[in-house]
Amino acid sequence: MEILRNVSQINEKLIDLFGFKEEDLENFLNEIMSDELIKNTVENVGDLSGKKAELNSLRELIFQLQEYLTPLCNLIKMLLYSKNYDLIYDLVTKIFVGQIGNIRYQSKSATNFTERYFDRFIEIVKNCKISSEAYIPFIASIFKTEKLDGLALWKRPALEYLQNFYNENEDWLLKFINSNPEQKYGILEAIIQFNTMKGVALLIDNFTNEQLEEELEHSLQIIKEHKRDILNYMDREMVSADEDKLSKFTQIMLAMDNDPEVVSRLKDLFDRTDSEKVKELISNKWGISETMNIKTEKQFLNAVRKKIKEPQERSLGVPFDNLHVKLKSGYPADNAMYTFIIYLFKEEKNLNNLEKLKILKTNILEENSVHEFAYKMFKVLSSKPDINQAKWCIRMFCLFADDELLKEILEFLIELFKQGRNKEGRYLALCLIHCGHKDIVLAFKRLLAIHNSYIEENIDFFINELARVTNIDKNELLDMLVPDVFTEEEYNKQKLRLYDAFISGRLYTKEEFTNLFINNIIYNELGKNLVFGEYKFGRLHNAFIVENKEIKFLIGQPLPEQEVEGIDGKVGIGIIHSLDCDFRYEKIFNYFDNPPFTQFKSTNFDVSEANRSNISVSRFIGTFVDAHKFMDMMKRYGFKINKTEEEVEFYSMVHEMPTLNILTEVEFESKQTENSATATIGAIRFYNLDSTMKAKEKFITQKANALSISAIPYRFYDFVLSAVYYSSIK
Numbered sequence: 001m002e003i004l005r006n007v008s009q010i011n012e013k014l015i016d017l018f019g020f021k022e023e024d025l026e027n028f029l030n031e032i033m034s035d036e037l038i039k040n041t042v043e044n045v046g047d048l049s050g051k052k053a054e055l056n057s058l059r060e061l062i063f064q065l066q067e068y069l070t071p072l073c074n075l076i077k078m079l080l081y082s083k084n085y086d087l088i089y090d091l092v093t094k095i096f097v098g099q100i101g102n103i104r105y106q107s108k109s110a111t112n113f114t115e116r117y118f119d120r121f122i123e124i125v126k127n128c129k130i131s132s133e134a135y136i137p138f139i140a141s142i143f144k145t146e147k148l149d150g151l152a153l154w155k156r157p158a159l160e161y162l163q164n165f166y167n168e169n170e171d172w173l174l175k176f177i178n179s180n181p182e183q184k185y186g187i188l189e190a191i192i193q194f195n196t197m198k199g200v201a202l203l204i205d206n207f208t209n210e211q212l213e214e215e216l217e218h219s220l221q222i223i224k225e226h227k228r229d230i231l232n233y234m235d236r237e238m239v240s241a242d243e244d245k246l247s248k249f250t251q252i253m254l255a256m257d258n259d260p261e262v263v264s265r266l267k268d269l270f271d272r273t274d275s276e277k278v279k280e281l282i283s284n285k286w287g288i289s290e291t292m293n294i295k296t297e298k299q300f301l302n303a304v305r306k307k308i309k310e311p312q313e314r315s316l317g318v319p320f321d322n323l324h325v326k327l328k329s330g331y332p333a334d335n336a337m338y339t340f341i342i343y344l345f346k347e348e349k350n351l352n353n354l355e356k357l358k359i360l361k362t363n364i365l366e367e368n369s370v371h372e373f374a375y376k377m378f379k380v381l382s383s384k385p386d387i388n389q390a391k392w393c394i395r396m397f398c399l400f401a402d403d404e405l406l407k408e409i410l411e412f413l414i415e416l417f418k419q420g421r422n423k424e425g426r427y428l429a430l431c432l433i434h435c436g437h438k439d440i441v442l443a444f445k446r447l448l449a450i451h452n453s454y455i456e457e458n459i460d461f462f463i464n465e466l467a468r469v470t471n472i473d474k475n476e477l478l479d480m481l482v483p484d485v486f487t488e489e490e491y492n493k494q495k496l497r498l499y500d501a502f503i504s505g506r507l508y509t510k511e512e513f514t515n516l517f518i519n520n521i522i523y524n525e526l527g528k529n530l531v532f533g534e535y536k537f538g539r540l541h542n543a544f545i546v547e548n549k550e551i552k553f554l555i556g557q558p559l560p561e562q563e564v565e566g567i568d569g570k571v572g573i574g575i576i577h578s579l580d581c582d583f584r585y586e587k588i589f590n591y592f593d594n595p596p597f598t599q600f601k602s603t604n605f606d607v608s609e610a611n612r613s614n615i616s617v618s619r620f621i622g623t624f625v626d627a628h629k630f631m632d633m634m635k636r637y638g639f640k641i642n643k644t645e646e647e648v649e650f651y652s653m654v655h656e657m658p659t660l661n662i663l664t665e666v667e668f669e670s671k672q673t674e675n676s677a678t679a680t681i682g683a684i685r686f687y688n689l690d691s692t693m694k695a696k697e698k699f700i701t702q703k704a705n706a707l708s709i710s711a712i713p714y715r716f717y718d719f720v721l722s723a724v725y726y727s728s729i730k
Helices: 002-018 022-030 035-042 049-063 069-081 085-092 113-128 132-144 150-168 170-179 181-194 196-206 212-225 227-238 243-254 260-272 276-286 297-307 335-347 351-364 367-381 387-400 403-418 422-434 440-449 453-470 474-481 488-504 510-518 521-527 583-588 627-636 714-729
Strands: 532-536 543-547 550-555 571-575 624-626 650-657 662-672 678-688 693-695 698-700
Touching (some): 002 049, 022 069, 049 069, 049 085, 069 085, 085 113, 085 150, 132 150, 132 170, 132 181, 150 181, 170 181, 170 196, 181 196, 181 212, 196 212, 196 227, 196 243, 212 693, 227 243, 227 260, 243 276, 260 276, 297 335, 335 387, 351 367, 351 422, 367 403, 387 403, 403 422, 422 440, 422 453, 440 453, 440 474, 453 474, 474 488, 488 571, 488 714, 624 627, 627 714, 650 714, 678 714
Antiparallel strands (some): 543 550, 624 678, 693 698
């Protein structure tokens, strides 16, 4: 009777968990089901992590049977094919037997009870003759996991097993790697650990030129961890590599960023290779140029004689006789010199190198005559139906333009975009950006005011490029874009920017503050209900408000004029934060009833009170929360779920803070879905945003790369912990 009751309970759970049909229930208990039947059964099962208790109950019922091996095998196969890998670990580590079945397996590397449970899993595989296709992806997932518990605890015995499997089934495993991209990098990472040179060769040989960018994104951490072995392999192979292979090696090295060993190799490769493709790849990354090594007038004249054998007499229909370019020495340019100048701009197609040609204007050619040259060439080219037919000329007149010509170029740029000549406008804009002309922002502002669709769609790209090329703070450029006309939409957009400035601790110079909070209608409205202060070397000296476009001090006296220029970034005007205030500032905490955002709050998290050598915040670990409410609240603070579109499960939520170059990750102690009812908060970690890998909108973080708490600005630290605190209590 007891056995029959067990069987009945098992059947009920199989129907509930896996949607079993009545005719298949007996098969589950009495015979090892075929892979095809298993696949069909679990096709629509999905994630079962929320039913862990039911699965453990099913396991207990199975082990009460006299013949438990067959149903255990079927259960493990169903979890394998439905990819519920964490549940396999959970089930196997709760088995209270020393051996499963007649075939015994013992890992030499297993040193503790947790690792020996991996042996129980392999015994199930061997006794039940589970196919490699089913369980090798599970073993690959052990190497892909970034957690420090659960499956990750099986890495050592799993590596030993995979090494033996590879030795006996190399061809099968290599075919499996090629046909299973999801498991490819987990397995390759393991192979590199036990057979480094073979693993490195497999990793690099598996890269394809067609999908190299995406493949590098997925494998970047492996590449960085095994940098030395990968460089040694490529050093040997480069001797006989064709252009395609050399191009692949170049892109792999470029993915390692500015590592000194890599940079020296790439510079050497640039000097000795004949491949234009490879030269272009390196040049596009670092702006290495072989066309402009001229520093003096003498070197310029020698280069003209060496390079120009048949001088031109005109260009774009303009006779050189109509131009009046002179050298710094006063010597007039001849046809060969004009031809060489044009040659340089034709050769230097890489805009990253354009700035280097400024040496012509500063050291070699007389400045006023160069401006005239640029003006006349601009007038000719701007009358053409397509200016991109002479891109060298665009590069030239953008670089040589004086202030008067720049105004005309910017007007022309605006007309190009108004006429829908977007391709031409884009190239002209990029040339102006790479020549460092910051005033292009004013042209963008006018185009945004008339709602030019192309600029609205691409403004972030242009501003990011200008900030990168000129090293101007992106926020300073965005300030220049703020409209002069008030709209609710723009007010709300700028309110978000201002809050970002508040939590990042941005300081404004006196001029910046006046232009924004006094003269601009939108920021003047935003600033009316905020309290500002003057800071010097991080210390708050006073407090004031903006009232009727005038500054009114509430606490303290203004600093001397010269001390709030913001020259070194340590002095300036900022929005006061409650962590900056002592008892003297209590009266300003509730000064305004309706601030644009919460400026002062009672709960503060002071980074100075944390152990600043730690790389994670443990304050909320183990906090049990309502998953729906917690995630919804965190999204209001700008956090998002860290997963790809295809993924259902996730381990964390992340927040991007480009202003501070910080990525924040709030972890969960177990996998979650957007439908999870409850969750437990794990550690909070911070990373450099620009060096954290991203694949299909998902950030791939490595705990070893986490920043120490001491690197986190105090306002932002308070913002993050406050977000978690308020999200967990509501």
